Amino acid sequence: MPASLKDVARKAGLSPATVSRHMNGTLELPPETRARIERAVRQLGYRPNPHARRLSLGRSDTITLIVPDIANPFFATLAASVERTASERGMIVQLHATSNVEAREIALLELATDNRADGVVFCTNRRPSPDVATAMAALPRVVVVDEAVPGARAPQIYADNAQGGYLAGHHLAGWGHRRVAYMGGGQALMSTRQRAEGLERGLRDGSGGETVAVRVMSGQHDVASGRALATDLLDGRDNATAIFVGSDEIAIGVIETLRARNVRIPRDMSLVSFDGARALHLYDPPITAVRQPAQRLGARAVELLLDGDWKDQALPDLVEYLPVDLIERASVAAPNTTRNDQPEPDRQRSVTP
Amino acid sequence: MPASLKDVARKAGLSPATVSRHMNGTLELPPETRARIERAVRQLGYRPNPHARRLSLGRSDTITLIVPDIANPFFATLAASVERTASERGMIVQLHATSNVEAREIALLELATDNRADGVVFCTNRRPSPDVATAMAALPRVVVVDEAVPGARAPQIYADNAQGGYLAGHHLAGWGHRRVAYMGGGQALMSTRQRAEGLERGLRDGSGGETVAVRVMSGQHDVASGRALATDLLDGRDNATAIFVGSDEIAIGVIETLRARNVRIPRDMSLVSFDGARALHLYDPPITAVRQPAQRLGARAVELLLDGDWKDQALPDLVEYLPVDLIERASVAAPNTTRNDQPEPDRQRSVTP
DNA sequence: CTGCTTTAGTAAAGCGGTTTAGTAAATGCG
DNA sequence: CGCATTTACTAAACCGCTTTACTAAAGCAG
Structure with missing residues (x-):
């Protein structure tokens, strides 16, 4: 139904080869001929068939x-x-x-x-x-x-995952954190390794020789995984005072779970996310994050x-x-030293769904 | 370089037509022949060229x-x-x-x-x-x-924009709001009209005969527009007690601006969003929104x-x-009647960027 | 005027499938 | 056994564009 190259050629009194070559700029033509082609194209509303072109x-x-x-x-x-x-x-x-x-x-x-x-x-x-x-x-x-x-x-x-981890670690160390959990995708992932490594290095560099500990927890980059990992962390007798998460999706699951467990950010737990592209500055609290250059x-x-x-x-x-760079917002504070002493009692199940 | 139908046909001792028709299921073939084709396909790693197919x-x-x-x-x-x-x-x-x-x-x-x-x-x-x-x-x-x-x-x-507007309006009316601003895309947009209409109807239905007012403000569906519209609203001597926004992007701009102006949500201003697909439940405050079935x-x-x-x-x-449905969160409260009395003094420029 | 170069194009062979209209051989039937 | 039917396939045109190798005519030099 639509006009083909052949139609254009006929209308312009030329061969398809000529028209094709002209349109692809592989043939110099006198102005008069060129005009004839262009008129034919316009009159017929010719549009090349991309499939034919691709095949050829x-x-x-x-x-x-x-x-x-x-x-x-x-x-x-x-x-x-x-x-x-x-x-x-x-x-x-x-x-x-x-x-x-x-x-x-x-x-x-x-x-x-x-x-x-x-x-x-x-x-x-x-x-x-x-x-x-x-x-x-x-x-x-x-x-x-x-x-x-x-x-x-x-x-x-x-x-730059390692750098991101480093920035997060250094920042957390500056606030006095020494034990932090990293929650990301699988252990074998390059990103996990690099971020965990950077995190530990940053933590160490910022801690002036004190012992630091990074616990690498892995799951998937989704909300459900964030919930599960956060639950694991809280249920285990772990004394991490901060969490560094590998994606906003995990962060969301973590925030939801902490909230449900009445663990306040940043008072009871600090959090740094590896930012996809969300409006973390509007969250409660605004989430400090490493921003990726998506x-x-x-x-x-x-x-x-x-x-x-x-x-x-x-x-x-x-x-x-x-x-990458670190955007400091409000989800990191000094570790709450009281919490470890009475782990269960002060964790009440919240009513909020 | 990759094998073509012709190659398969040759290898199977058949014509291209036969192979083509067999592969498209338009030809019944005896099992033995079929097997020959399938073997040839496998051995040559044949994959049909989609461009040829599309052209044809x-x-x-x-x-x-x-x-x-x-x-x-x-x-x-x-x-x-x-x-x-x-x-x-x-x-x-x-x-x-x-x-x-x-x-x-x-x-x-x-x-x-x-x-x-x-x-x-x-x-x-x-x-x-x-x-x-x-x-x-x-x-x-x-x-x-x-x-x-x-x-x-x-x-x-x-x-269902009208229904979304209605739900928002009815909800706001229930909290005592009578004057609300709608911020959406252009005035001429179908969505704007439908939502504004629904909003007004819902407001009226929920207000037991009291006078209601909807101010339709329009811009683009982006953060900048949200900021501009919120600024307009605050700067004008408007007494809207709630804002219904047409998209999360506008909502973000609005929240940022209200925050910068120290107008608290929901104390000083209630907000309902028309939800794209964001984690509004984690915002501060959690944003009540009409959820669209994206x-x-x-x-x-x-x-x-x-x-x-x-x-x-x-x-x-x-x-x-x-x-659509309305997800009630925490960005709607009863209107703050004190605010209109002293409009300027209590609006301080916040330091937060 | 002849031979060479340039100009202005073109014929035809792909690209790799699909499809229509067959054909040749095998089978079934009376 | 002869004819009709079925089975198993196929020749060739076509989809619409690109490109290589070529030609006919015009222009030009000598």
Whole structure:
């Protein structure tokens, strides 16, 4: 139904090849001929069929973005940034959610391969098996963002987790905290290791030689996990005076649980979050957090896909850590020394749902 | 480089037509032949080229989702839901952001047309000119979600704005409020009208005959606008005792401004939000809000695209309002009657940034 | 006027599927 | 056994664009 190149060519009294080449700028034409083509295009309302183009060219002018969950504000922000950057460069983005399921991660990578995606931005929250790296290997251009994929030969862009942990640790130490719990994704995750390591280092650096303790607790990056971990922490006879959480989702679960247990932040427990993209400044109390550069992660990934030197054999070895910063709000205070003495009695079950 | 249908056919000793028809289930084949094809497919790692398929078929098994802003939690949630529903049905989704710019709305609708999208879910925050409806007319299947597009002949799915307004109004009236400000998108927006109308009706219904007043203030659905509108409200000699906002983004701006001006919620000013998808229960104070069914909006839209009876001439006239509900939290209280007497003196500029 | 270069295009072969309209061989039936 | 039917497949056109290799005509130099 819509006009094809052939129609335009006929109307302009030319061959399809000529019109095609003119439209792609691979052929100089005298002004008069050019005008004839342009008139025909206008009159017929011609719009090239992108599928034909993609088939012929073997590429798609598409960037595929694979994330665990689109509704998660961190990934939503990242996605928005990828979309903006890509569309400024004339690329379409195709967005897919894995729900953190490996089979879907692989299926979506294969889909991107089938679709001849010009670039793929891959994010996961898990530590994927080597099969994921294998699926990745079929793609000409992938960049791994936010969490490592073992075995993948692809440039990687991360938030500076170690620095984030360090900032949190140092800040907490400054308030007198010596024992803090880190709640994040799985133990094996690069982000968990880096943040826990940074946390401990920051804590130590800020504690002037005193003994410090970091307890690494792991779960998933979701609210339910935050609740469970917080419950574990409170139920165990642990004497952590502060919690550093690996994502806002966990933070939410933790806050809910502390509140339900009448453990006040920051009086009874200090909290530092690893900020996705939420309005933590409006929370009660405003939550001190390490802010991740979600937008820059996305923008940088696209930039690398489009402008990186992919002929360079060394490109896949590139690892970038984008800087994070600590936003001090009101969820950190000096440890409450009274609490440990009477652990059960002063914890009343709250009525608030 | 990758194997094509022809390669498979050759390896199986058959014609491409046979293999194609077998793979699409349009040809019954004896088990032995079938096995030969399947073996060839496996050995060659054959995966059909989707671009060729789309070119040939003239469709793309794709659903295009067009939203103002992906990072906005409401649209992010909607997008997640569209993506999930669509991919369960074997459809790919293509996500695009308009930034609320009409030229982009149109360009993206045209892009969807070019791409032979099987369905389009269109969301806007503005009141688009008829050109948008025109661009839409070229598409075989569109559904309009969340805000009306004048002149569009397409089924529409909305949150029940009037009911949301009513619930908010009735709730506020119950606490004794008689004058409330509504802060939303433009005056011309369907959502604005419906919510304001519902608000007034609810207020009236809950006020036992007393006079009620609704002041409709409009801006954009973003934080900056919330700040500006709240400033306007406070600076004007208005005696509204409660604010009903049209989106969480506006709510955030409003809360920030009230806080900066030392106007306490709910003591000095009550607030009800129209909830996107944020953790309002953790805010200070927890924000009472009308909850929009973002997920159901998305799921229903996809359902309609894929299962609707599009031969039915009446389908484009379909308008559905999905139910909303009011979540009562702590941002509404009885109006503070003292405040009007001494408007300026008790408003101190806070130090908090 | 001849031969060479430039100009202005074009023919045709892909890209990799789908589909319509068949055909050749095998089978069933009377 | 001859004819109709069924089974098992296929030839070839088509979807709409790109690109390589080429040609015909015009322009130009000598």
